Amino acid sequence: MKLLKLTFVFLAVIAIPFLVSCSDDDEVVASKSLDFSVYPGEIDFASNGGNNVLNINSSEAWTIEGGGEWLSWSEGSAEGSKKVNLSASQNQDTISRSSMVTITSGDQSFDVNISQQAMVPEPSDEIVFAVEPDSTDMSEMSAVEFASQIDIGWNLGNSLEAIGGETEWGNPMVSKRLIDSVKAAGFEAVRIPVAWSKFSDEANYVIQDSWMDRVEEVVNYVLDNDMYVIMNIHWDGGWMQPTYADQDEVNERLDILWTQIGNHFMDYGPKLLFAGTNEVMVENNYNAPTEEFYTVQNSFNQTFVDAVRSTGGKNAYRYLVVQGFNTNIDHTINFAEIPDDVVEERLMMEVHYYDPYNFALNADSNITQWGSNATDPNKVETWANESHVDQQFQRMKTNFIDQGVAVILGEYGAIARTKISGHQAYREDYFEYITQAAQTNGLVPIYWDNGDMGQNGFAMFNRNTGETLYPDLMDALVETNQ
Template sequence: MKKNTLFKTLLLLVIFAGSVACSDDDKKSGREAIEFAVTPETIQFNAIGGNSIINIHVNGNDDWTIENSTDWLTISETAGKGVGHAGLVVAANETTDERTATITVTSGTETRPVTIRQSGDTSTIIVYDIAPDATNMSDMTSVQLTADMGTGWNLGNTLEAIGGETAWGNPMANRQLIDGVKAAGFNTIRIPVSWSNFSDEANFTINPTWINRVQQVVDYAIANDMYVIMNEHWDNGWMQPTYAQQTYVNNRLAKMWKQIATHFRDYDYHLIFAGSNEVMVTDNYGTPTAEYYTVQNSFNQTFITAVRTTGGRNAFRYLAVQGFNTNIDHTVNFAVIPEDVTPTRLLMEVHFYDPFNFTLVDANTITQWGTNATDPASTETWANEAYVDTQFQRMKTNFIDRGVGVILGEYGAISRTDVAGHEAFRTYWIEYVSTSARNYGLVPVWWDAGLPQNNHTMGLFDRNTGAVAHQNIVDAILP
């Protein structure tokens, strides 16, 4: 038996038993039995709406009816006999005003009113730090914007390296590098940033020297007329999506993004903010629980609200949020598009490294991919060309077709020059994924953590001079 059916049956039995008991007691005491009752008399809903139930008790088998003239309220049962119930469904209140309705339950000549109240939606009420300013901010929708962004490239972990910008083996980002990326044919650059470089750690105050350094790198790209996606990256993994950490993370996230957004507020629409990166509970790569994705969705909303409140051009800036762990399946299944006071300016970001054993695991025996593979033992049975197309089609259906542009913020496959013939399969994977992403309307942004001279990397450029180190891969990425 279904749980809801069992619940309804038990509910009716309890009501019926109670009515019998009351009738017997009333007879013994000489009191008059209750003939017609409706509970509860008042029901309160929040702005997002929801479901509830009213219980109807009419002695005997007398008829009852429910009258409802409210278009935002639907009732499952509007007529019945004796003891019964009716389910209520209340739609979301998209206004800021509380609304009230009264439904009337009638039996014979008697009526019983039930009051339905619903709070107004205050999520889009915003007080700007300064007045909104649309100067030099495009009127393109986010979907139109992605068509203009072309193909992108990641600066990798340079501004996210633990211990300083050069700690992970790359030189400091310089103008020659960004000029070389533009000259190679890339129109978008993603700049991952670790912002937890604080001058006042207790208040999450970002060190001005650090924020100015990030601005210097952003300016290299802006000077090349490139789009820039600037995010809050892993940053030591402080953004844990649990109920225990939710308040702390949202508070820290809001304070940090308010500073970042204020500092970069005067930049035009070519600068895009992205709120986070691959949010997940550390080392838990499975399907997220309701707790995990609910909390992560709250991070996205906090980011949007924090940026918009700074006003100026940020009131119209394109903003990117992410699905859980930037996994396409989890994004489609669990991501909630945040509320935004500015329509058509939101982007959804996902990443793609499937099949993992082929793209990222250098010691794995999976070294071939796609229809050209010749050795079944060296090839995954899933994540082939059809899988790639299906995943990107899902992003198109669930987001692009609903007016939310999609960024493929990271993708790539490592070199494995120690495996004979691997480079041909790698190049084919890169070309296929890049082309498929563009065909379905996603912006492909290649992940490049530098060190192009090393095996098992994805580096494309000499980080000192900006010269292309692997032209065959660049050619496979670009249209």
């Protein structure tokens, strides 16, 4: 049926279809006939429910049908013009809902869209907030709904997490021009890895004001472009070792750091997400984690969530990203525990994808082809082809997204083999397929870019100029979601 928006309808005898435009401040008036009209054509209820009036103007009998269990009306049928009271019960879900009611008179009918905002869950009383929780302008969406707004993101790698300073790993200072270029290319989010151990008081882990301000400056480059930010604590020298011997000290440090970060960014809106850690593992141990390792790593996730929430303000409702062990999909599914949280459906799980290692990361490997277009069986590893990608991402969907926990594919990509003829075509296939598979399964793909424009690098932009380095590769990433 045709959806009609209505404002003022003047009753008359003439019964012909018409459409009248009002001033810019008024809605459109629409009617099939001048002796039957309904106003308004759309009603939006607050999450706590309430009442709204539906004006039905008719010279004949009419009926109301449709809606849902959460909607009711004062009378479902009558004759002539009436003001019908529509009532909505409280929405106790963190997902908005909608329905449609149809008003019929004779052979004519109108559809009225009815929507209701999601509930903003109140934080639990189990935590003491430093500042009263403030949901103003924070999203009411569940984490899964919120994440679905992001088609693809980009990593500002090897810059703010560089040990020794922002330019120590070969990249220039991050500029607004660079972030503008990232936006123009079609990316919708920027993951910002950060090393926070620039201390004015090292013994007490007090972050330098100048460093906090610099990180905020870069965050604002992104937010000013109406993009999303995922800001983490990255490797930072490797102090986050998941062992019983280090557990108490690491958790204390995490708590102190995230309390400071949370306080500084407390007033930022929902497009700023915090991610607690990055690829937590025992240094150089790539085996499956022992019970000790994954138990301690899970405790880091809990400490991060508790620290951010306890600051209060908008942080009581902020979307937070936790990680599986070493961001490995298998280890995440097997060992990750979702932290307890004082607010519902605000958590996301992060994993990374660099399979097969010999194609994606190993510069010394002769594995230089990937996927169904590979021509030389000696240059491809068949175990990590398209079907493996599908299987892994489907497992993340089943185990997390379908359970209400959004999934961030925080890093993926493959190094540039600029000296190997034909390699770029397989790199394009890899980028396109992983991006598409992630989006199909509801994961948010965020490409890893370390700024290295040479052999074995990941750069997609010249960070000095903002220029796109590989237009075809860029299309393989961002064109996927067009």
